[in-house]
Amino acid sequence: MTSSFSELQLSPTIDRAVAEMGYTAMTPIQAQAIPVVLQGRDVMGAAQTGTGKTAAFSLPLLQRLLVHENSSTSPARHPVRALVLLPTRELADQVAQQVALYAKYTKLRSAVVFGGMDMKPQTLELKKGVEVLVATPGRLLDHIEAKNVVLNQVEYVVLDEADRMLDIGFLPDLQRILAYLPRQRTTLLFSATFSPEIKRLAASYLNDPVTIEVARPNETASTVEQRFYAAGEDDKRRALQQLLRTLEVKQAFIFVNSKLGCARLARALEREGFKTAALHGDKSQDERLKALEAFKCGEVDLLVCTDVAARGLDIKDVPAVFNYDVPFHAEDYVHRIGRTGRAGASGLAVTLVAPGDARLVAELEKLLKKKIAPEPLALEHERPRSREGRYGSADDAGRTSGRDRGRESGRESGREWGRGSAREDRPQRGFRSPAPAHDPFFDKPYEPSPGGTPAAWEAVEKVLAPPRNGVSPNIKPKRKIAALLKAGS
Template sequence: MSFKSLGLSDNLVKAVSAQGYENPTPIQAKSIPPILEGKDVLASAQTGTGKTAGFTLPLIQNLAKKPPLRNRPVRALILTPTRELAAQIYQNVKDYSRFVDLRSSVIFGGVNQKSQVATLRNGVDILIATPGRLIDLNNQGLLSLRSLEILVLDEADRMLDMGFLRDIKKIMGLIPKQRQTLLFSATFSKEIRNLAGEFLKSPVSVESTPENTTVEAIQQQVYRVAKEKKTDLLIKLISEGNWEQILIFTRTKHGANKLAKKLESANINAAAIHGNKSQGARTKALAGFKDGSVKALVATDIASRGLDIPLLPFVVNFELPNVSEDYVHRIGRTGRAGASGLAISLVSADETSFLRDIEKLIGDKIPMDILEGFEPDPNASTKPFNPQQRGRKPSAHSGNTKSSGNKSGGQRPRTGNSRPNSKKSWR
């Protein structure tokens, strides 16, 4: 199967080929044809499946069929939960629209709006945005969505997790009822189906190959360890394994900051990335991680979504997520495109139930080990982590808070001597 056979124009096929892609992924093959036909689409697609091209390519072609409107009002809006993902999608749109007469732009919070407003005034056909900045500019009368033809809700499940439902509904009230709507989500949860039922018209449902196939391609390892020994164990693994470019997940922003500082104290160049960091700091940390000046990037779940880091070799769950699907999202950052990937989880007693839920989801037991000197506390409680114990509101992602229209919060690679009786009471 080729991109041409899906109905894409020569200009789009040429743009895709220029990026080094010749054959569509499963989600692209399933989503591109109905989108080209103008149908609403409800798609389940995980990170790393090529979903962005699955909606941007047909969106670009549908817009390019008509000549640009006078003053170029926004005709397509791609709504996304995080700044990093918005920037990544914007780059994809620019790459794929290079041979057609369309203008695109991206807007998000955390930076001065002046340049964004100037770009909008010059005319934009395709706008990629985070909810907070979009609503803010609309409230100031600096943005109109009255000419919108296509709406994309990308990573809709994450937007709901981050508390953006009210913002989404407000944005829906700003756009024409006659439009094409595309909703992409990692899962078809009850909340996502309710959202689709409210805003999509007779949508075509498409699903990519289950993420478990990606999980099976990644080497996974669990280390049982006392909670207070996790940092020292992580430092040992990184140092003795000579690991480079490690993405480390924590549950909270405070935890990410604290761990990054401890790694720095151990002469491991590290940086934290989360919603409380300025956009400049987040961009700098990511750039350092990509060029190798930052060896370890410590991130929360939401801040990590949309990070464009190809061929990432190591992922460490410093803390397991309490939502099993997030484990799959995390380790899916590695082992892509046939490359080897290692995902390690440091598991303390209070994360026992989280581990069991994860293994149930992926349908497999993860190899478990204990390193000498880092044994778990046999007397530690296996009672699950409780966000309320730290004065935080319980949520699907503990530690997340909403700020300036964006929320960010949340969180892991193998060596050592195994112990034959180390698994009792953990299964």
């Protein structure tokens, strides 16, 4: 088994790009998948988040494109020979940028198309001809139907985040796209999560595939410390703010289940003095890309987002992920917390569990195969809101910035795959462990907030009884649950 990129004997043009990016040792998924893709086999690949799946398929794919000449007699000099499909626009953008870097010294051309952007520049790119096309499904169909691109020369299809691409929301578009491709082709599926059902479905799209499972499917990255805190539905905002301060989280993704909730939480945190951006599907693409960029460059510390940002986004050294809401689908939890602890760095994942989340937590326990016991969280008393710079005031309070803590420890030697050199130039990010036991925040006895008494929670649990005979009981709307809590009954 090869373990370093240099042993792969890739084209010098690809090797040069790889070396330039600082890649030396391969990750397990890379070591296993690259040789198989180089053989031209179909692959179903599962590996934990942040372990370099993009390079695992794009490097050997580019190599194949270079070595195996396009045998077609098509007049088009640059037909699309490889198609990479992704479930979100930001992810398509990111993967396209990565592919472009890998292909930098080759003569292969690549392009990306996704929605929310002007069609025209994309059309121009396509008409010039590209060998590698990265896309989201809807916009690609637009271009196909407008005859801006022809896919009858495609030799390789990659479904990244394959389980998402094969789920019911995407499947119709995906089917339509696949219908335009030659039947004779190589198909590569990659994800960190595969349910047994999706695996079966996926198998029907593959031809004599090689299955590569570097980890147990659905396994979270081992470098992420996971914590769960109990919080009343009405206390979640305060709980979050308190945790952000006491853990001294420098930068974090904060996941919210709904777009509206996302917008609201972002606004509230902004008001509290946190440097915040919101990312969700109701924003214009321009705003979305700006929010992401601001977070990437450290201009913004908190990225409040929906599951649009749950998968694949690779932002270096984000120390923490908060689940303000428990995700609806347990596998999304795996992806969300995978935004931290990437490339061998360590990360912290904090999930707020409200009384109504019992069923979701049960699902999560089933997927993670471990018991979850949310810790109670003693909330400090409300502080006057006018205090400025709470967030940046850590130093005023005599605490250190917590820089780099917990980041170094998780890095194992020999797992350097291209992230070393630029690290020092990045703004400092990190999180500190919770305050010592005698910290005033933690010394206060736990006081359930009004509207969150244990008795009320019990009542709520009853409303959310587990399904009987496979039939779910009616779930009362949130407002009713809130009313129940308030009544304390």
